[in-house]
Amino acid sequence: MRSDAEKILLTEEEITAKVLQLGQTISTDYANKELLMVGILKGAMIFMADLVRSVNIPVEFDFMAVSSYGSANKSSGVVRILKDLEQSIEGRHVLLVEDIVDTGLTLKYLLENLQTREPASLRTCTLLDKPERRQAEVTVNYNGFTIPDEFVVGYGLDYNEKYRNLKDILVLRPEIYQKQGEE
Ligand code: 5GP
Numbered sequence: 001m002r003s004d005a006e007k008i009l010l011t012e013e014e015i016t017a018k019v020l021q022l023g024q025t026i027s028t029d030y031a032n033k034e035l036l037m038v039g040i041l042k043g044a045m046i047f048m049a050d051l052v053r054s055v056n057i058p059v060e061f062d063f064m065a066v067s068s069y070g071s072a073n074k075s076s077g078v079v080r081i082l083k084d085l086e087q088s089i090e091g092r093h094v095l096l097v098e099d100i101v102d103t104g105l106t107l108k109y110l111l112e113n114l115q116t117r118e119p120a121s122l123r124t125c126t127l128l129d130k131p132e133r134r135q136a137e138v139t140v141n142y143n144g145f146t147i148p149d150e151f152v153v154g155y156g157l158d159y160n161e162k163y164r165n166l167k168d169i170l171v172l173r174p175e176i177y178q179k180q181g182e183e
Contacts, residue, residue, distance in 0.1 A: 030095075033093045047144075078109075101130065104134045
């Protein structure tokens with residue numbers, strides 16, 4: 001699978017160090033607060049699993065699953081909730097955890113939706129940020145890496161549901177897309 005890479009964008013070591021650093025910052029910022037992390041499935045699953053173990057304050061977590069209308073690589077901004085939270089977030093300190101913020105449309109929808117549920121605070125954490133592609137103005141409070149406008153896979157991120165289990169984050173060789181397109 002790694003041989004499908006045009007290049008490795010971020011190595012396992014770089015990701016591990018960054019997640020630890022994010023966990024420490026979050027622990028400091030939320031000291032003495034009861035933190036609820038909300039991970040967005042499926043992409044943020046791996047990041048979330050590492051992030052919750054890199055904080056050293058008590059933390060609860062929950063997940064949401066959403067699907068974006070539009071083609072695989074073109075977000076329309078219309079989001080459907082496939083799996084909602086299992087609990088009320090009223091009065092809770094919520095940190096929304098995303099794999100990547102691209103156009104920002106998914107995050108904007110989620111923030112607006114969760115804000116109506118009256119959390120005590122609502123912040124965002126993403127492992128990757130592609131600011132060049134932004135269409136909606138969203139605040140990213142915690143960002144792992146700012147990356148160029150390239151389609152990446154690995155560490156939870158997929159192409160056609162594959163590559164999520166890679167430990168590095170990589171850019172696929174163009175032939176991989178072409179081959180799949182011909183199938
Ligand atoms: P947005 O609404 O910000 O455009 O899209 C966010 C979602 O699009 C992400 O949660 C992710 O599922 C998908 N996405 C955006 N860019 C990439 C990318 O480079 N690689 C992968 N695998 N998914 C991406």
